[in-house]
Amino acid sequence: MTGIVLDQASWSAGGTSIVAPTSLAFAPDKVNVILGPNGAGKSTLMKIAAGRLRPTDGRVLLDDRDIFAIGAKELALRRAFLSQHVEIDFAITVEEVVLMGRYPHFARAPGHEDRRIVDAALELVGMSARRRQIYPTLSGGEQQRVQLARVLAQVWDDTATPAPRTIFLDEPVASLDIHHQLQILDLIRTLPARRCTIVVTLHDLNLAFDYGDRFVFLRDGQVQAIADDSVDISPNLIRQVFDVSATGHNDHAGKRVLRFHL
Amino acid sequence: MAARHRSWGQIHLLLACALVAAVLLSLSIGSFYFSPAQIFRFVGHWLGLAPIAPEEALDLNVFATLRVPRVLLCGVTGATLGVSGALMQGLFRNPIVEPGLAGTSSGAALGASTVFVLGNTALAFTSPLGTAAVPVMAFVGGFLATLLVYRIATLFGHTDVLALLLAGIAVNAMCNAGTGFLSYIARDPQARNITFWNLGTFTTADWRGTLLVTAIFLPCLWFILRRGKDLNALMLGEDDAAFIGFDPDKLVFRLLILNTLIVSVATAMVGVIAFVGLIVPHMMRLLRSSDYRFLLPASALFGALLMEAIDVVARIVIRPAELPVGIITALIGAPIFLWILLAYRRRIAT
Numbered sequence: 001m002t003g004i005v006l007d008q009a010s011w012s013a014g015g016t017s018i019v020a021p022t023s024l025a026f027a028p029d030k031v032n033v034i035l036g037p038n039g040a041g042k043s044t045l046m047k048i049a050a051g052r053l054r055p056t057d058g059r060v061l062l063d064d065r066d067i068f069a070i071g072a073k074e075l076a077l078r079r080a081f082l083s084q085h086v087e088i089d090f091a092i093t094v095e096e097v098v099l100m101g102r103y104p105h106f107a108r109a110p111g112h113e114d115r116r117i118v119d120a121a122l123e124l125v126g127m128s129a130r131r132r133q134i135y136p137t138l139s140g141g142e143q144q145r146v147q148l149a150r151v152l153a154q155v156w157d158d159t160a161t162p163a164p165r166t167i168f169l170d171e172p173v174a175s176l177d178i179h180h181q182l183q184i185l186d187l188i189r190t191l192p193a194r195r196c197t198i199v200v201t202l203h204d205l206n207l208a209f210d211y212g213d214r215f216v217f218l219r220d221g222q223v224q225a226i227a228d229d230s231v232d233i234s235p236n237l238i239r240q241v242f243d244v245s246a247t248g249h250n251d252h253a254g255k256r257v258l259r260f261h262l
Numbered sequence: 263m264a265a266r267h268r269s270w271g272q273i274h275l276l277l278a279c280a281l282v283a284a285v286l287l288s289l290s291i292g293s294f295y296f297s298p299a300q301i302f303r304f305v306g307h308w309l310g311l312a313p314i315a316p317e318e319a320l321d322l323n324v325f326a327t328l329r330v331p332r333v334l335l336c337g338v339t340g341a342t343l344g345v346s347g348a349l350m351q352g353l354f355r356n357p358i359v360e361p362g363l364a365g366t367s368s369g370a371a372l373g374a375s376t377v378f379v380l381g382n383t384a385l386a387f388t389s390p391l392g393t394a395a396v397p398v399m400a401f402v403g404g405f406l407a408t409l410l411v412y413r414i415a416t417l418f419g420h421t422d423v424l425a426l427l428l429a430g431i432a433v434n435a436m437c438n439a440g441t442g443f444l445s446y447i448a449r450d451p452q453a454r455n456i457t458f459w460n461l462g463t464f465t466t467a468d469w470r471g472t473l474l475v476t477a478i479f480l481p482c483l484w485f486i487l488r489r490g491k492d493l494n495a496l497m498l499g500e501d502d503a504a505f506i507g508f509d510p511d512k513l514v515f516r517l518l519i520l521n522t523l524i525v526s527v528a529t530a531m532v533g534v535i536a537f538v539g540l541i542v543p544h545m546m547r548l549l550r551s552s553d554y555r556f557l558l559p560a561s562a563l564f565g566a567l568l569m570e571a572i573d574v575v576a577r578i579v580i581r582p583a584e585l586p587v588g589i590i591t592a593l594i595g596a597p598i599f600l601w602i603l604l605a606y607r608r609r610i611a612t
Contacts, residue, residue, distance in 0.1 A: 072504065072507045073507040081505040083501060092552045093551075103508075154505075154506060
């Protein structure tokens with residue numbers, strides 16, 4: 001089994017179970033969306049899968065190897081992680097932040113290739129014009145786009161035969177306006193074609209169904225359901241996971257849109 | 263800003279040139295004045311190029327046994343404080359930390375004082391260490407104080423500024439009370455020097471202490487300067503540093519040990535010198551960048567430069583007597599600290 005696989009992985013803190021024993025494989029080269037209410041354990045599950053939190057029990061495998069047996073540098077070449085909010089208290093420029101994504105690739109000074117990739121990543125998120133601006137002076141949404149550029153630069157591969165990589169995105173559009181939400185999600189949508197497996201948490205179910213390929217529903221640290229098509233997601237499942245009623249409508253383009261009520 | 267157009271290397275070179283000039287100034291000015299020509303002759307004499315006149319022998323003796331070690335100790339201490347300030351700001355992920363505020367210096371001073379006062383009684387077990395007992399106990403004191411402040415201020419990889427400053431105040435107060443108590447019960451007249459030495463001074467510089475501080479500082483500096491990328495990564499927070507291939511736990515622990523080591527040993531020799539570790543990296547950040555690959559060497563160079571300049575002032579301002587440098591650094595540094603704090607609060611508010 002290729003890619004990242006959780007094998008009965010669980011995590012508990014101080015005797016309280018945060019993530020129940022979970023076995024889960026992410027669909028390779030697809031957008032895997034983790035859905036669930038606040039406190040469902042989505043971030044924790046992602047950190048376990050990304051090799052940051054060692055599971056209390058069970059294993060996490062990357063291409064059949066224990067992910068914790070892989071060196072930090074090597075792992076950084078194969079998976080990247082965008083955190084919810086990265087706060088920096090220091091005067092450092094946007095391009096220096098993006099260059100950090102290239103740190104696992106060079107020893108002392110960045111090479112031409114690293115510079116080129118930083119440029120390309122900034123271009124991709126639409127922040128090229130701000131490259132010399134001081135990071136803490138950016139708005140929350142702009143900071144998020146810079147962090148996304150850093151994460152993309154980390155596992156950048158535009159060769160003819162790219163290596164498989166996994167990118168975790170923890171609420172990548174939470175602080176963005178609707179225009180930038182769609183822009184970033186469109187961008188994320190193009191990554192599987194470049195052999196990136198995407199694991200992303202989203203709060204907006206309609207956006208999730210528009211952009212996702214596989215849906216993992218999480219509540220109270222337990223996977224409730226896994227669906228590979230949004231039509232399989234029943235109002236019952238949504239009630240079970242989110243405690244809301246959902247009704248589907250077809251918009252004028254014939255697309256199913258959900259509305260929610262308590 | 264003109265500095266924008268210069269590369270990091272050029273700024274480092276300019277700072278190094280300015281440091282050389284400051285060292286020459288510091289070598290010549292003081293209760294004895296040595297002209298540049300005279301210093302040149304002394305150096306020639308040591309290199310075996312030209313013997314000096316017999317009437318200069320006393321001057322040479324003063325220069326070699328008092329002035330040179332003092333200037334060297336001053337430069338190494340300044341570099342230590344500058345680089346330590348930058349390092350601690352990186353480890354605490356906060357631009358308003360320095361060894362004086364975080365308890366490292368006062369903890370080291372308390373540790374060193376215990377040897378001065380209790381070395382023959384309660385702490386007799388340290389006597390096998392001989393003269394090394396002072397720096398060793400300074401390290402123990404500095405490390406415990408720093409660890410205490412760090413543990414209180416940092417929860418889940420996030421440092422709270424308010425908790426940090428308050429914990430620093432409390433730990434400093436505890437350590438100062440301990441040092442004050444020790445100096446009060448001290449009988450030995452030398453132990454009474456603790457009060458004076460608590461303000462930081464280079465008057466006691468000798469070759470033995472200077473070489474010890476230098477020998478510990480240089481290898482630590484070499485290791486620290488190679489961790490620029492790691493400290494940059496840590497700006498993102500511990501999780502994100504880990505995601506780009508660093509081990510934040512190991513990094514923080516190792517650098518905290520090295521930092522405490524260099525600060526404690528310097529403190530054991532010269533006493534507490536506050537605020538240099540705060541203003542030096544801050545000025546270097548303003549000058550060019552917060553990127554630690556630039557900041558660490560720049561702070562070491564500028565720290566040494568500033569310390570030499572302050573020590574020259576300390577030697578001449580109330581001539582023929584001398585001021586402890588710690589008084590000058592606090593006098594200049596405290597208002598700058600308040601200004602930095604205000605600027606920081608404004609930025610947080612917006």
